[in-house]
Amino acid sequence: MWRNIASNALTLFILILIVGVGMIAWGKREFTQAGPLEQAICLKVDRGSSFSRLSSKLDELGAISYPQIFRIGVEYSEKSSLLKAGSFLVPEGASMEEITDIVTRGGASTCGTEILYRVGVLNAVMQVRELDPATQKYKVTAEFKPSELEGNAPDRYQTMRDESDTRFRIAVAEGVTSWQVVESLKGADFLTGDIAELPQEGSLAPDSYELKAGSDRSELIAAMSNAQARILADAWENRIDGLPYANAEEALVMASIVEKETGLAEERRQVASVFVNRLNKGMRLQTDPTVIYGITKGQGALGRGLRQSELRRETPYNTYVIDALPPTPIANPGRAAIEAALNPDSTEYLFFVADGTGGHAFATTLKEHNANVAKWREIEAQRANQ
Known part of the structure; x- marks a missing residue:
């Protein structure tokens, strides 16, 4: 009798082991294979959020099929403490593993709202833009010229300027003068500080510069100057x-x-x-x-x-x-x-x-x-x- 009990217990243990191994393999497969998301989305992660709340949000958005598997997978990959706040582009069919990487790798937000300040030869234009995840194209939702502003900026701009996940960028066109750059930067109210003196003509590199709200104007000028010095030195070396x-x-x-x-x-x-x-x-x-x-x-x-x-x-x-x-x-x-x-x-x-x-x-x-x-x-x- 004891022999039969021992045999049955061993059989049950083996079955449980097989089922356990199978469940682990299934869970791993679910975590790494393509997900159910039919169209790219912009996923906003609020400050102080958790993977538990995020898993529920992803489930509601149709981005994952099994919230529990998502949470277990995050724990297993040792990323449960690495969740970043921001707005992140999650592509169509993204796996739970890919989504985990997107929201934990850090860096700037990859979608959502962007405030773009275009400094051109004839004028400077402030734009509030929203990225459409499906088309990967921006839609302008507010636009104005700070130099022609009478009264307050548009409400849309003021609201998004103060959002924590809004990205800021200044695009300086080729051919602008140093005076135009300095004068235009005065109209960017998301920047701080003064520019002590006019940079030498030609010393600033026209380019697109990603910034944070509260960035110092003089530090931006220094970055533009350093970039131009590198470009000129490289070109001179290869003349x-x-x-x-x-x-x-x-x-x-x-x-x-x-x-x-x-x-x-x-x-x-x-x-x-x-x-x-x-x-x-x-x-x-x-x-x-x-x-x-x-x-x-x-x-x-x-x-x-x-x-x-x-x-x-x-x-x-x-x-x-x-x-x-x-x-x-x-x-x-x-x-x-x-x-x-x-x-x-x-x-x-x-x-x-x-x-x-x-x-x-x-x-x-x-x-x-x-x-x-x-x-x-x-x-x-x-x-x-x-």
């Missing part, structure tokens, strides 16, 4: 031979001229080649943007055409009169313009003029150039009569 620059600073001046002369990426190296060829031949650059900078000092757009008297007046920035580069950059050039100035195309071009399509017509002789100018004036006349 081609035979360039007419005494140092990297002169290359930066050239890059700023290239930046202001063309907005087409495919033209930058051609435009740079024209100016390099002219310098190598001892010709004047004869470029309008430098003359304009001499008038405005980079403090906004001229807002009109250049006068003949301005083209004849001798100033350090009038390249129709001076025989070399102007003394400083005329804007903050981007990486592509800097690289173009230090690696221009190999051409014999000495002239260029607008061609009516947004680009330029290039020429090697004055006769060719005059013909291109005549075509451009014809286009201008036709547009004026429309």
